[in-house]
Amino acid sequence: MRGQRLRRSDCSGPGLRRVRRGRGFGYREEDGQSVQDPEVLERLRGLAVPPAWRDVWICADPWGHLQATGIDAAGRKQYLYHPRWRERKDREKFERMVRFARRLPRLRRRLATELQGTEPTRDRVLACAVRLLDVGLFRVGGEQYAEEDHGVGLATIRKDHVSFRGDAIVFDYPAKGGVRRVQSIEDPLSRELVRSLRRRRRGGSQLLAYREGRSWVPVRSDDINDFLGREAGEGFTAKDFRTWNATVLAAASLAAGGREAATPAARRRAINQAVRVVATTLGNTPAVARRAYIDPRVLDRYLSGWTIAGALDGVKEIQPADDRGRARLERAVLDLLADERSSPALVRE
Incomplete structure (x- = not known):
């Protein structure tokens, strides 16, 4: 029927x-x-x-x-x-994700400009928060999230959850379900502001806060999503970062690790491995990562023999804060999703 x-x-x-x-x-x-x-x-x-x-x-x-x-x-x-309803909503979600991805280069330039300031203004701190969402794949979290789930998201990370090791910012905090999560991020754009916010003596225990006159105002999850929606448009939220980055990571993992998979069974194993990589990075289970975050077109293209291997030629590793390298990879993923088989980034194994 x-x-x-x-x-x-x-x-x-x-x-x-x-x-x-x-x-x-x-x-x-x-x-x-x-x-x-x-x-x-x-x-x-x-x-x-x-x-x-x-x-x-x-x-x-x-x-x-x-x-x-x-x-x-x-x-x-x-x-x-209803399964049909979920299918429709998933299609809409991943089409929205593609529109979000196309706006990322402009958004990243805007964040970089804002982060060049020196004062912890509202827009600069919110730009820092969005930058961390981009390079760290955080959940945005919030007060209710912390109370109900005993977990911390970006909006509720405390100063004592943050330390520095060389050039890296280290976040060590209870994530979803209270499970300990340790993330190390090397990002010159956000590092100095995060260091300054970590060292401040006033304004409470929350890491993300901005100066307003003589007072410190804590950042809420709604502030972050409102800023992101304003700068990127269409009411995009923190979850769009996680969906897009999960899809890109899955495509890169399949291109890098799935080249030798010559049989259908080997390809299925390669997909399972890529899903595990994404799940570990997101802090989710493999089932949730595959169902909610990875665009199924990436997996379908891989089963048909297509990957973004051309975008990885000569590249050992692309760091999350390497905007130029990420942009190259992301353009390849957009070509893969659009089935642009003439793209030099796409390779049929």
Whole structure:
């Protein structure tokens, strides 16, 4: 039924309810009657709503865009969408990512100009934050994120999470889920401002703060995203950096490490390895990295034999703060996504 259209569903309206029954679950209609229809039961079980969810609501319409909601073990409301809806949203996300990538060169020039200042003004500190998102692949985080997840993002990193080792800025902090994360970044553009913010004696424990008169104002996650949206346009946010950088890293890993993969099985192994590299860099699981951050076109092109190996010729390693080297790599990835097979950066293995 590929032609069937999705319909908007509302979890505040009528729906089915999941109830505990022995070691498993049963389902009730809005009027309290048990669901008995075998086809309906098969659909409900096929949704694979996590057993730990409570207060589960399920859409009675199999073509509702939102299929189920529930409260997870941490007390957060979670949502399960129709696969067709997720496919559409993923396409939109990755097309948005391409538009974001095309604006990056101009944005980086703007950040470099702003960071040449000497005072910790609002725009200079926010430019530093966006620069760190670009080269460090941080989550932006926020106060609620820190409270709910026991993790720290860029907006809530403290001064004592930061140290310096030679030319490198070292961030050592509890990331998502409270898991310790250590990142070392060599970036001349942001280093001196980060050093100055780390050394300041006033303005609280938070690293990112700006001077306003005689006071220090802590940076919030909304400030960072608002600045990024203003400078890059289209309301782009910190997550667009992670999606784009994950896609570029996957393409580079496949081009560098997957050249010898001559069989379909070897190519699948190379993809799994590239996904693990991305997951480690992002601080995610491989499943999340592949599902949410890597544009599937990169993997599809690789399975068809195409990589960005031409952009890596003569290059040993491209550092995150090497804007010129990254731009070369990123242009190649844009060509790969557009299937521009005449591009000298693309090679068929």
